Amino acid sequence: LPNLTSATPQLEVKFNESMSKKDVANAVADKLNKSGSAVGSGTYQYTDMEALMKNINKVFDAITYFVAAVAGISLFIAGIGVMNVMYISVAERTEEIAIRRAFGAKGRDIELQFLIESVILCLIGGIIGLVIGIAIAALVDALTPDYIKSSVTLGSVLLA
Secondary structure (H helix, E strand, O other), X not given: OHHHHOOOOOOOOOOOOOOOHHHHHHHHHHHHHHHOOOOOOOOOOOOOHHHHHHHHHHHHHHHHHHHHHHHHXXXXXXXXXXXXXXXXXXXXXXXXXXXXXXXXXXXHXXXXXXXXXXXXXXXXXXXXXXXXXXXHHHHHHHHOOOOOOOOOOHHHHHHO
């Protein structure tokens, strides 16, 4: 360890591949603590970046699962909302349904009418939500510094 007292301390470590990283790091830290340039002013330590990355990945996985759970719950609640709107739509239009039945409309025709109406309402609501989301992203982009960019990609629009 001849270079440990120079202005920029350097250390070259050669070890057998049969040794574990932890053993090598402990041996280097012990050697530096005994004869390093900072003896008496503290201790040398090492950080295992692989273990640190595993912990960071665990945190990101937990966040991902939480966001997925929130999205799933939101989707379920939205489905209940659409179901309630359709139920109310049918309940309020029973007279119209009766008149259509009296003129010969089949149950399948009436069911198809309500399904088409619900799809159109969902599409219109989705388009309005996308427009509002894009507008909010543009507003955030205008109000934040240049190094913070918000963008709406085609992939995120298709996912929505």
